[in-house]
Amino acid sequence: MVTQNPTDHPAGIRLPETSVSPAEEAASPLVFDVTDLTVSYGGTPAVRATALPIEEHRVTAFIGPSGCGKSTLIRCFNRMNDLVPGALVEGRILYHGDDLYGSEVDPVEVRKRIGMVFQKPNPFPKSIYDNVAFGPRILGLTDGLDERVEKAIRRAALWDEVKDRLKSSALTMSGGQQQRLCIARCLAVEPDVLLMDEPASALDPIATARIEELMSELKTRYTIIIVTHNMQQAARVADRTAFFSVDVAEDGSRCGRLVEFDRTNVIFTNPREKRTEDYVTGRFG
Amino acid sequence: MRETPLERGFRALLYLSVGVGLVTLLVLTITVIGDGLPFLDWTLISSPTSFNPDIAGARTAILATLWLMGIVIVLAVPIGVGTAIYLEEYADRSRLRNRLIELNIQNLAAVPSIVYGILGLGFIVNGAGLGRITLAGGLILTLLVLPTVIIASREAIRAVPNSIRYGAFALGATQWQMIRTQVLPAATPGIATGSILGLSRAIGESAPLLMLGVILTASKDPDPFSRFIALPVQIYRWTIDPSDKFHGLAAASIVVLLVLLLSMNTVAIIIRNRSHRTW
Numbered sequence: 001m002v003t004q005n006p007t008d009h010p011a012g013i014r015l016p017e018t019s020v021s022p023a024e025e026a027a028s029p030l031v032f033d034v035t036d037l038t039v040s041y042g043g044t045p046a047v048r049a050t051a052l053p054i055e056e057h058r059v060t061a062f063i064g065p066s067g068c069g070k071s072t073l074i075r076c077f078n079r080m081n082d083l084v085p086g087a088l089v090e091g092r093i094l095y096h097g098d099d100l101y102g103s104e105v106d107p108v109e110v111r112k113r114i115g116m117v118f119q120k121p122n123p124f125p126k127s128i129y130d131n132v133a134f135g136p137r138i139l140g141l142t143d144g145l146d147e148r149v150e151k152a153i154r155r156a157a158l159w160d161e162v163k164d165r166l167k168s169s170a171l172t173m174s175g176g177q178q179q180r181l182c183i184a185r186c187l188a189v190e191p192d193v194l195l196m197d198e199p200a201s202a203l204d205p206i207a208t209a210r211i212e213e214l215m216s217e218l219k220t221r222y223t224i225i226i227v228t229h230n231m232q233q234a235a236r237v238a239d240r241t242a243f244f245s246v247d248v249a250e251d252g253s254r255c256g257r258l259v260e261f262d263r264t265n266v267i268f269t270n271p272r273e274k275r276t277e278d279y280v281t282g283r284f285g
Numbered sequence: 286m287r288e289t290p291l292e293r294g295f296r297a298l299l300y301l302s303v304g305v306g307l308v309t310l311l312v313l314t315i316t317v318i319g320d321g322l323p324f325l326d327w328t329l330i331s332s333p334t335s336f337n338p339d340i341a342g343a344r345t346a347i348l349a350t351l352w353l354m355g356i357v358i359v360l361a362v363p364i365g366v367g368t369a370i371y372l373e374e375y376a377d378r379s380r381l382r383n384r385l386i387e388l389n390i391q392n393l394a395a396v397p398s399i400v401y402g403i404l405g406l407g408f409i410v411n412g413a414g415l416g417r418i419t420l421a422g423g424l425i426l427t428l429l430v431l432p433t434v435i436i437a438s439r440e441a442i443r444a445v446p447n448s449i450r451y452g453a454f455a456l457g458a459t460q461w462q463m464i465r466t467q468v469l470p471a472a473t474p475g476i477a478t479g480s481i482l483g484l485s486r487a488i489g490e491s492a493p494l495l496m497l498g499v500i501l502t503a504s505k506d507p508d509p510f511s512r513f514i515a516l517p518v519q520i521y522r523w524t525i526d527p528s529d530k531f532h533g534l535a536a537a538s539i540v541v542l543l544v545l546l547l548s549m550n551t552v553a554i555i556i557r558n559r560s561h562r563t564w
Contacts, residue, residue, distance in 0.1 A: 083454060112457030122448035125471055135456040185456065
């Protein structure tokens, strides 16, 4: 058990105020409910999660050492693993109560509702405007496209920087701007959930701070899941945190596992599991 | 840094290699232009081919070659790009069937062109009963350049990074939407360059078309359903004729063919340089 004052965390992590507001405490309705999930590649299990509830309008962070399967898991929520040959998802993920992997579910429809931002900014080699308009055009939402694009770029806190050069190539932007453009691109189709796979790992500290700021604004409208290898980032932005670790079997095979899931404060100050404590205090990983 | 004698020797060898190629090209070009210059006039472009060297021109041959180019573009580009899209985006490479297709295409690119001529004579001209017409020649050349177009298109499609594909998928694009809106536009310069280079190989070919026989006089311009004589074949016919005048006409026609080829390659290079992109 860790019993230090949370503001004096051994790994130097400054936490949000310790007094948890009732709103923070209360459970929101669930967007995703994960039960007994195993993801395997070519028959080799990559990550297991027994129970992981994702609440609405909250930021949930997945943390853990490299190879713990956090990125693999986040790709289950928008069925991106379907695109990986040999990937198999077993167990159950409910999305608003419906089985996300049900036989009648079309992965393309899922991805229209659940946006994803990748580790490395991946703007399309087109204009800034066309990048944001891509999703709406695919969905046939071309009425009032200009307004829709503007709204999405504004929500991604990018409007003032790009409003005069919407027609120039997205590849001329800085890395941080590109990543916010990728966020805007997701927001343009009014998704329900935003999945972010280490969205700031390729960015400098200032650009990272902007993305983090943006996340706390966005969670009022969207549910956000973020994978991060940066504990400070999880502590800063997340309401809930899931800690993953790697189990090494006797034969040397490695498989990621969800060790603990709780409110972020609890994970960083008073975790139940010894492995979580070792990780967040910097003794391992 | 000082070069060792070995390095100096190696450098000299490299210059020599480049020199051999350049000098050969230069000598050939100068000789051809020298021989052909007296015949490079409007008659060459405007007169049909004939037994009489005084009135013979390359008009029919140039037109036939343009027809062949048109047929090859219309057939080889869609089929080649389609095959490349299938192999890169849809085919499951773990299946034997798809690996065999890949292997075959690579081998086909190395098959001597005369083999395509024999194949075309057997299956297109006689088998399908098309006869020795321009369309049959175009079909043979299409077969000839298809492997080149497929291989170039595959390279161009493969050069589109997966992050772009995932980005489109993550926004709810179907596979075809992803290909149409992201992969194809990004791969178009590479596909165009490869196709033009393949095409310029095709229009310089004479061996497969010789299999179709040639016409030595023409009263009217060729069309896809008439007998024809393509420019390289015309040049070949004229060079084996004993008359010096025909040799001059051949040299002048070579200049025309060279101009055609060089301008196509220039277009390919311009497209490639314009579209230089770092991801």
